[in-house]
Amino acid sequence: MSTAAQDAQLQVDALVGAGVQKRDVFSDVTSGSRTAIERPGMKRLLDYAEAGDTVVVWRIDRLGRSLLDVLSTVNLLRGQGVKIQSVSDGIDPETTSGRMMLGMLAEYERELITERVNAGIAAAKANGTRFGRPPVDPAVIAEKLTIAQDARAKGRTAEDAARLVGWSRATLYRHQQAARARDAVSEQV
Secondary structure, X not given: OOOHHHHHHHHHHHHHHOOOOHHHOOOOOOOOOOOHHHOHHHXXXXXXXXXXXEEEEOOHHHHOOOHHHHHHHHHHHHHOOOEEEXXXXXXXXXXXXXXXXXXXXXXXXXXXXXXXXXXXHHHHHHOOOOXXXXXXXXXXXXXXXXXXXXXXXXXXXXXXXHHHOOOOHHHHHXXXXXXXXXXXXXXXX
16 A cells, blocks of 8 residues: 555656656645645646646646546646646647547546436435425415505505515516416316
8 A cells, every 4th residue: 555655756756757857846735626726736837837838747637636627727738838748648638639538538527427416316306305495385375465465455566565575576476376376276166
């Protein structure tokens, strides 16, 4: 089992072996979900790198916490005219096939995220979690309608009557229309 320090040293050794001088190695020892550009080492790299430079990474996934973050970082660097070279995984964003590979990996990650979210929603629903607005007690609606109708009968505008019970004018109209529809159905029965 290797420690984080040993893993980092392997990466530094690979970069030095690829011709990077130790003084030009930028690294972060950060956990969590911070995006690449929020990390101190990446900020230093972005400030240091200039158009025409080549950023050499041990593996392309070292440029972010997720494939989407990697793609964002690659696009940011390339937008600044900085080339990227990956030492151990062979993904070269400078080539058409390398960009295609990154795009496919990012799309795959988006789909996985969507699947996980949908699975989480389905599991929550199966466990009884209700989504959307909580149901409103019909008795409360009827009481508010009565108050609003009394206010209207006393000369208040629909907007004032609705505001009196905490509704918008459109909500008042919607509840009045639903009440009329319920009354019409009950008369037919």
